[in-house]
Structure formats: structure tokens, C-alpha cells
Amino acid sequence: MDILQALLNGFGVALEPLNLLLVVLGCLVGTLIGVLPGIGPISGVALLVPLTFALKMPPESALILLAGIYYGAMYGGSTTSILLNIPGETSSVVTAIDGNKLAKQGKAGPALAMAAWGSFIAGTLSVVGLMTLGPLLAQWAIRFGPAEYFALMVFGFSTLSALAGKNLFKALIATGFGLMLATVGQDPQSGISRYTFGFLQLEDGMDFLVVAIGLFAVSEVLMLLEEKTPGAVRAQVGRIYLSFKDFMGSLFTILRSSVLGFLIGVLPGAGASIASFVAYTTEKRLLGDKARFGEGDLRGVAAPESANNAAAGGAMIPLLTLGLPGSGTTAIMLGALVSLGVTPGPQMFQQHPEVVWGLIASMYVGNAVLLLLNLPLVGLFVRLLAVPAWFLIPAVLAISFIGVYAVNNNPFDLLLMAVFGLVGYLMRKLEFPLAPVLLGLVLGYLMEINLRRAMTISNGDVGYLFSSPIAVGLWVLAGLSLLAPVLVARFRKQGLGGDEEL
Amino acid sequence: MTDRIVGILILLLALGYGLEASRMQVGFLSDPLGPRPFPYIIATLVGLSALWLIFKPDPNPTWPAPRFWPVLGLVLLSLVAYAYLVVPLGFILTTTLEMTLLSLLFGARWWQGLLGALAFTLAVYFLFTEGLGVTLPAGRIFG
Numbered sequence: 001m002d003i004l005q006a007l008l009n010g011f012g013v014a015l016e017p018l019n020l021l022l023v024v025l026g027c028l029v030g031t032l033i034g035v036l037p038g039i040g041p042i043s044g045v046a047l048l049v050p051l052t053f054a055l056k057m058p059p060e061s062a063l064i065l066l067a068g069i070y071y072g073a074m075y076g077g078s079t080t081s082i083l084l085n086i087p088g089e090t091s092s093v094v095t096a097i098d099g100n101k102l103a104k105q106g107k108a109g110p111a112l113a114m115a116a117w118g119s120f121i122a123g124t125l126s127v128v129g130l131m132t133l134g135p136l137l138a139q140w141a142i143r144f145g146p147a148e149y150f151a152l153m154v155f156g157f158s159t160l161s162a163l164a165g166k167n168l169f170k171a172l173i174a175t176g177f178g179l180m181l182a183t184v185g186q187d188p189q190s191g192i193s194r195y196t197f198g199f200l201q202l203e204d205g206m207d208f209l210v211v212a213i214g215l216f217a218v219s220e221v222l223m224l225l226e227e228k229t230p231g232a233v234r235a236q237v238g239r240i241y242l243s244f245k246d247f248m249g250s251l252f253t254i255l256r257s258s259v260l261g262f263l264i265g266v267l268p269g270a271g272a273s274i275a276s277f278v279a280y281t282t283e284k285r286l287l288g289d290k291a292r293f294g295e296g297d298l299r300g301v302a303a304p305e306s307a308n309n310a311a312a313g314g315a316m317i318p319l320l321t322l323g324l325p326g327s328g329t330t331a332i333m334l335g336a337l338v339s340l341g342v343t344p345g346p347q348m349f350q351q352h353p354e355v356v357w358g359l360i361a362s363m364y365v366g367n368a369v370l371l372l373l374n375l376p377l378v379g380l381f382v383r384l385l386a387v388p389a390w391f392l393i394p395a396v397l398a399i400s401f402i403g404v405y406a407v408n409n410n411p412f413d414l415l416l417m418a419v420f421g422l423v424g425y426l427m428r429k430l431e432f433p434l435a436p437v438l439l440g441l442v443l444g445y446l447m448e449i450n451l452r453r454a455m456t457i458s459n460g461d462v463g464y465l466f467s468s469p470i471a472v473g474l475w476v477l478a479g480l481s482l483l484a485p486v487l488v489a490r491f492r493k494q495g496l497g498g499d500e501e502l
Numbered sequence: 503m504t505d506r507i508v509g510i511l512i513l514l515l516a517l518g519y520g521l522e523a524s525r526m527q528v529g530f531l532s533d534p535l536g537p538r539p540f541p542y543i544i545a546t547l548v549g550l551s552a553l554w555l556i557f558k559p560d561p562n563p564t565w566p567a568p569r570f571w572p573v574l575g576l577v578l579l580s581l582v583a584y585a586y587l588v589v590p591l592g593f594i595l596t597t598t599l600e601m602t603l604l605s606l607l608f609g610a611r612w613w614q615g616l617l618g619a620l621a622f623t624l625a626v627y628f629l630f631t632e633g634l635g636v637t638l639p640a641g642r643i644f645g
Binding site: 167 | 508516519522527535537540548552555563565566578586597600602604607609610614623626630634635637638639
């Protein structure tokens with residue numbers, strides 16, 4: 001009954017006119033970002049955070065907006081995958097396999113409708129999961145001391161590094177680079193300046209937004225400049241409908257993929273992209289000859305699209321209950337919340353119930369909004385692709401300038417943004433994953449402070465870090481997670497092997 | 503080969519980072535651990551990973567065509583110039599110029615790029631300053 005009461009209060013928050021407006025706005029912006037190739041959800045969220053600061057939004061409103069963009073992008077990403085074989089987001093890459101075949105067979109309408117319904121069901125189920133599992137995990141984590149938190153962050157970084165890229169060591173370097181950036185500025189405990197090299201502007205540390213916008217948005221612009229993206233494209237949508245028979249045929253795929261995607265989303269590091277991939281491969285193996293995956297099967301659209309939306313919901317669990325973001329996008333949400341005076345973690349369920357339950361309730365609303373937006377309006381969104389690149393991409397950069405400048409009203413940040421733009425471009429070229437940098441930067445401070453608190457408690461005895469069963473368990477999990485790339489590689493191989501057969 | 507060079511550069515970064523930590527002056531008013539060990543841990547992690555990269559590099563990446571490098575340099579230079587000029591010249595002028603430059607690089611005709619850039623810059627300038635209360639530099643030279 002507690003949960004129902006809390007949820008009811010949450011709806012009270014979510015249905016306030018401002019928050020209702022922000023859910024719709026977030027879903028709309030998210031869908032746009034999803035549809036437009038080249039602008040990822042991380043850039044989108046990073047570009048809108050300064051707006052929440054400028055408007056002095058309460059933390060729950062800011063989170064409602066940012067989360068709306070995040071799961072909205074999961075909806076929108078499928079559209080271009082299906083219609084044009086151009087995935088709007090990495091989480092919709094697999095959708096293109098069957099989705100685009102369907103579109104070529106003249107079944108774009110059913111495919112788009114299936115993506116929307118699958119996303120809706122999965123999104124709603126994942127909120128139910130978040131609502132029931134979140135408080136339980138928070139209750140358990142409330143006993144965490146500094147040693148457990150330090151071990152938790154080591155675990156978070158090791159899973160992220162293991163899953164983020166192709167090369168574990170490049171991911172580890174990216175994580176370490178982020179942690180290096182986190183140590184820039186005044187040391188909170190001894191008060192001395194570290195790594196500022198005499199720049200007064202660095203005393204307060206690197207701002208995560210400046211780094212995020214440079215690393216993701218600016219480097220995306222540079223990549224697009226290199227690739228010389230083909231100009232505007234037009235696509236035919238047709239009528240969006242889904243027969244009852246098709247829907248029932250895919251229902252179990254949607255349900256299975258939702259559960260799978262949700263569980264993968266909870267894991268730090270394994271985000272929507274991995275979820276969509278694993279769900280597609282699992283369904284393909286499970287259905288075997290009963291399905292025609294790869295030739296244009298609706299279930300090939302339903303599986304990844306359900307999984308990526310469920311993963312977006314699942315990713316909220318570690319963020320809200322442990323304060324441990326599992327992806328670049330949730331890392332920015334964490335940074336934004338901290339800047340707004342709310343530190344996510346187990347205490348948040350008690351100290352800021354309006355933030356947690358307001359967000360949960362808003363996600364129910366948002367999923368319904370997205371279904372309503374997407375079914376009739378897909379055609380309208382697709383027409384946006386006709387906006388030429390020469391206008392769209394410079395416009396994204398102009399918005400980046402505003403976002404970066406608005407953080408501190410300091411042009412020095414624009415300089416930093418340019419530097420990180422180049423760093424991001426080189427990292428993409430050399431296949432270093434970018435998200436770990438952001439996580440390192442956002443979590444580095446907490447990681448160090450917990451390590452130092454633990455050492456203060458134990459008076460310098462390192463054994464204290466391994467003194468509780470929970471801490472030891474987390475250290476073991478952290479070690480095991482470094483083996484995950486082997487598993488992922490096996491999954492990839494099977495998936496690719498399957499493709500070659502077809 | 504590229505990865506080897508990158509690995510060496512990262513190794514140097516890690517060494518420099520660790521060395522800088524060792525030179526930090528710590529007063530008496532500190533916790534048992536102090537400000538140095540956490541950077542040491544990071545330097546070790548990055549240094550060891552860089553060594554691995556040097557011994558087991560990935561295949562070379564596909565670098566862009568040689569004529570892209572001047573373009574990239576131009577864009578980066580313009581971003582640096584933007585950072586220095588935005589306060590004296592104001593948001594509207596600098597952003598219009600920057601957007602026009604990029605539009606041209608993305609294949610627009612000069613009048614298309616200029617018009618699109620000016621219209622968009624004016625629109626967002628007034629949306630953010632008047633509508634949303636964000637302060638953007640108006641430009642010192644205009645008084």
C-alpha cells in the first residue's frame with residue numbers, strides 16, 4: 001500500500017501543469033533527437049541541462065524533462081532505421097535489419113506501429129519494475145558505508161569498461177581519463193589546488209556539461225563534417241496500422257524482450273544498445289524456424305525496440321537508488337541533479353520522494369504521450385529529415401555555444417569545449433568509448449571522497465575496504481565483470497553468424 | 503601502429519599526471535590519505551592499460567582523406583576564435599559568422615548559409631535572452 005500511496009503522490013507532482021508540459025516537451029525533443037541521425041541522446045540531454053538551470057526548475061521538473069528526452073529518443077530511433085535503413089541511435093541498429101526489409105516490402109506502417117506499441121508496453125512494464133524494485137534496493141543500500149560505496153563504484157566502472165567498447169583496455173583508459181578530469185580543481189579535504197596549472201577558471205573543477213557537450217556534441221559535428229552526410233532525404237510512411245493478429249503474434253516477444261531489456265538496463269554499463277542486440281539474438285534463437293528473422297519479420301522489430309525502451313527504464317534504478325549512473329546519459333542526469341542540490345542515492349527515496357515518485361509517475365504519462373505522438377505523427381517527424389544538413393548541424397553547434405556559455409557565463413568554457421571537441425573526435429576515430437570519460441568525471445569526486453572517508457574511519461588500514469560481506473561481494477562482482485567482454489563477443493559472433501546464413 | 507604511438511602518449515600523460523601528484527604540498531590539516539594516493543591509483547590504471555595498448559595494438563583506424571585535415575583545423579581554429587571574440591563582438595555577430603562558415607563547409611551556397619545562420623541566431627538569441635532569461639553577451643563594441 002505504501003507504494004500505491006507514494007505513486008499517488010507522484011502523480012500529484014507529475015500532473016502539475018508545468019511538469020505535464022515538460023513531459024510532453026521532453027518526449028517531443030527526445031523523438032526529434034531520435035529521428036535525426038547524428039544527434040544522440042547524450043548530446044540532447046547535455047544541451048538541455050543548462051536550460052533547466054537557467055529557468056531555475058525544481059529538481060523533479062528537471063529530471064522529468066531529461067528522462068523524457070532519454071526514453072523519447074528510444075522511440076524516435078526506430079523510425080529512420082525502418083524507413084531509411086539509417087539508425088537514428090545506436091540502440092536501433094538491430095531494428096534496421098528486419099524493419100527496413102519490411103519497409104521495402106511495403107509494410108512500413110505495420111513496422112512503425114509495432115515499434116511504437118512494443119516501446120509503449122516495454123516502457124510501461126519497466127516503470128512497474130522500477131517502482132517495485134527501486135524502493136527495495138534503496139532499503140538495502142541505505143546501510144552502505146564509505147567502503148561499500150567505493151567498492152560499488154569500482155564495480156560500476158569495471159562493468160562499464162567491460163561493456164562499453166570493443167577493447168577493454170581502451171575503455172579503462174577512457175575511465176581513467178575521466179577520473180583524471182575529476183581530480184582537477186580544489187581538493188575538498190585539504191584545500192590545495194590540483195592540476196589547475198595556474199588557471200583560476202579551473203579551481204572549481206571541470207564542469208561536466210562543458211566536457212559532455214564538447215566530447216559528444218562538438219565531436220559529432222566534426223564526424224559529420226568528415227563523413228559529408230548525404231543531403232536531405234524524403235521517405236514515404238504510408239498508413240500506420242497494426243492488425244490484431246500481428247500484434248498477438250508478437251506479444252510474447254515484446255514481453256520477453258521487455259524483461260530481458262530491463263534486467264540488462266539495470267546493469268551499469270550495459271545500456272540500451274546491448275539490450276536491443278541481446279533481445280534480437282535471443283528471440284531469433286528461441287523462435288528458430290517459426291520466425292523469418294532477417295527477411296522482414298515484425299518480431300525482429302518488436303524485440304529490439306521493446307528491449308531498448310525497457311533498458312532505459314531499468315537504467316533509472318541504479319541512478320536513483322545507488323546514485324550510480326550506468327551510461328553517459330544517466331551520468332549527465334546525475335550531474336544535473338547534484339547541481340540542483342539533490343544527490344541521488346538510497347536516502348533520496350525518503351528525503352526527496354517528490355523527485356523519485358514524480359519521475360516514476362511522469363514516465364507512465366510520458367509513455368502514453370509517446371504512443372499518442374508517434375502513431376499519428378510519425379509522418380511529420382520524418383519530414384524533418386528534409387531539413388538540409390548545412391542548416392541543421394551548424395544550428396546544433398549554435399545551441400551548444402549557448403549551453404556551454406550559460407553554465408558559468410564564462411567564455412573560457414567555450415575554449416575548453418573546443419579542446420574536448422577535438423579530444424572526442426580523436427577518441428571516436430581511435431575507437432575509445434566516450435561514455436566512461438563522462439562517468440569518471442561525474443563519479444570521480446564521490447569515489448575519492450568515499451575512499452578517503454573509509455581511510456579516515458580505519459585510520460589508514462586498507463583492509464577496511466574488504467571488511468564487510470557486501471563490499472567483498474561487490475569486489476568479486478567487479479572482478480567477474482571484466483570477463484563479460486568474452487560473453488558479449490560470443491553473442492556478437494552468434495548474431496553475425498546468423499546474419500551470414502541469411 | 504597508431505595505437506602504439508597513442509599508447510606511448512597516454513603512458514607519458516599517466517607519468518606526468520602521477521609526477522604532478524607527487525609534487526603536491528600537503529599541510530598538516532589533512533586526512534590520513536591526503537590528496538595524492540587517488541591520483542596515483544588512476545595513474546597506475548591508465549599507465550598499465552597504455553602498456554597493454556603498446557604491446558597489443560588494434561588495427562589502424564581509417565583516417566580521413568588528407569584534404570579533410572585543413573578543414574578540421576579551420577573549424578577548430580574558428581571555435582577558438584569564437585571563444586575569444588564572443589564577449590567583445592557579441593553573440594549575434596560571432597554565432598552568425600561561425601554558423602555561416604560551417605554551412606559553407608556542409609555545402610551551402612554563401613547566401614543560403616548567411617541567411618539561415620542569421621535567422622537562426624536571431625531567433626535563439628531572443629528566445630533565450632528575452633524568453634528564458636539566459637544572459638548572452640550583447641557585444642562590447644556596440645556599447
